[in-house]
Amino acid sequence: MDMKEKVENVQALQNLTVLDLTRVVAGPYAGSILGDFGAHVIKIEMPGNGDDARGYGPYENGESMYYANLNRNKKGITLNLKTEEGKRILLELVKKADILLENYRPGVMDKLGVGYEVLHEVNPRLIYGALSGFGSYGPYAQRPGYDIISQAMGGLMSVTGEKGGQPTRCGNAMGDILGGMNLVIGVLMAVNARYITGEGQRIDVSLVDSVVASLENAYIRYFKSQELPVRNGNAYASIAPYDTYHAKDGMVVIACGNQKLYEKFCNEVIHMPWMITDERFLTVPLRVQNNEIQKQYIEEWSMQYTVDEVVEMTLFKGIPAGPIYNVKQITEDPHIAEAREMFIEVEHPVIGTMKVNGNPIKLMDMMPRINCPAPTLGQDNEEILEDMLGYSSQEVETLKANKVI
CATH class of the missing domain: 3.30.1540.10 (formyl-coa transferase, domain 3)
Structure with a gap:
């Protein structure tokens, strides 16, 4: 086997195990990026309903394609963290993990008894990535946050829209996507820092901060002139034509x-x-x-x-x-859709054949791959509990009966 073949058989993050407790868009997006580069991502959901995004359309055969797009390359288990046994299982998984991602409101994990300080005691090398609307500290830390709130309070809506028109939300969940990307950057920085210090740490990413940072020169113009940037349609405030x-x-x-x-x-x-x-x-x-x-x-x-x-x-x-x-033209473009592989066909066990978004990051020697589709709810309970933690099949059945998983 030559060096090229060796590299082709390696993925950049294949040595990392990630516990993904996130829901909806921003956190799951971050987890999928890590999974695309080979991280062993275990999606942890509440028994019963799971991630809120499982209830978002479009659907195929009763399964959410919205969820399937954001949660590919993950194993899936259910775990009720409101039970003592559920918390104990999480702590056992944390001992074997490199990274944990969560996007609860700040303080929720502490109330459950599995906050950063507890997890750090269990595994000092754990990198704990937390994503929330406003971050874990500051006057607004306890406010709930969704993408549209981040676009509003991060300033993006104030500069988006026709000249003289109303503030306008971007046509996608830009705050969520920026937050998810910043979470990935943060945890990978912490992975490198761990080589220096030997210990993990907590990463705190805010959707609002992420949007604020994305406005870059809007603030510089304001600091210089004290004039508010205005909505200017598709024109750019710094360059013309x-x-x-x-x-x-x-x-x-x-x-x-x-x-x-x-x-x-x-x-x-x-x-x-x-x-x-x-x-x-x-x-x-x-x-x-x-x-x-x-x-x-x-x-x-x-x-x-x-x-x-x-x-x-x-x-x-x-x-x-x-x-x-438009979207149709993008999906048919030979450069974007084909050469750059921005849409990948996968086989989902319930949905069947479907396309998911490709990964925009290209490591030229270790390209992103979609190795498996998103999991159905609790799909990998037996595999994770038995193979990773040594539970017997009878013990797994007992956990099901007691609604721990």
Whole structure:
């Protein structure tokens, strides 16, 4: 076996065991990223209903495809942490785990008797990743938090929407996704820190903090001018032309991110060289200030052509441009869907054949893989309890009868 074959048989996180107590979107998303790179992820749910997301559509054969997308590459067990036996089983699992993920409101795990301090005593090397709406400390720590709250209080809605329009939520759960990604970053930082210190630690990630950080230059502009950023449609507050433009049959995005691109665009694409020396458009700040005026001139050109023609002519000269895809177009795009493998077909035991989202992170020697579909509720109770913890089949049956699992 040569070195390449050895690498292909290895996954980057295959030496890590993760206990995933999270629900809904942000936490499960983090767990799935770790699982895609080979971590042994054990999804722990309450008996009966399990993760709230099991109740979210769409459904196939009575099973939630929403849940299945976010929980692939995980084993699944049920565990009632309100029972003493349930807590004892969790502590036994913690002894064998590297990472625990949870997204309860701060303090809930402590009330259950399995908070960080307890788990750290059981396994000092455990990395405890906690994700919540507002974080575990500060005046708002006990507030409940969902994605829309994070978009509202993190500032994203205030800068999203048409000019003069109402604050607008992004069309996806952006706060949840950012929070999940930051949780992954945090736990993997702690994995590295453990090589230095020999001990695990607690990671505290807030959905609101995650959204605040994503607004990057909005705050810098405010600190400089004391003026509130405004909703500006698809225009960018720092660069122009950098916007959506009408074509014959739809809209297109064109992004002149520097002066060289701008001059080339004016000279070689739209053939309006006068815009380079026009006093209204001489500098980036002036172009931002007069974007709506300049946009009219650009659209006099773009509306003569189809979206595909505008994109082709603009890209041909090296200027960034692209169509505004809908979901159907994305799933059929040869670069995104096929070459980049952003949609992967899996066989689910109840749903059957389905596609799930691919992983955007590509380790070129250890690519992400979907090794197994999301588990049905309690699917791996016997395997985990018997193989990992040494329970007998009779003891497992007793746990079921006592509603511990």
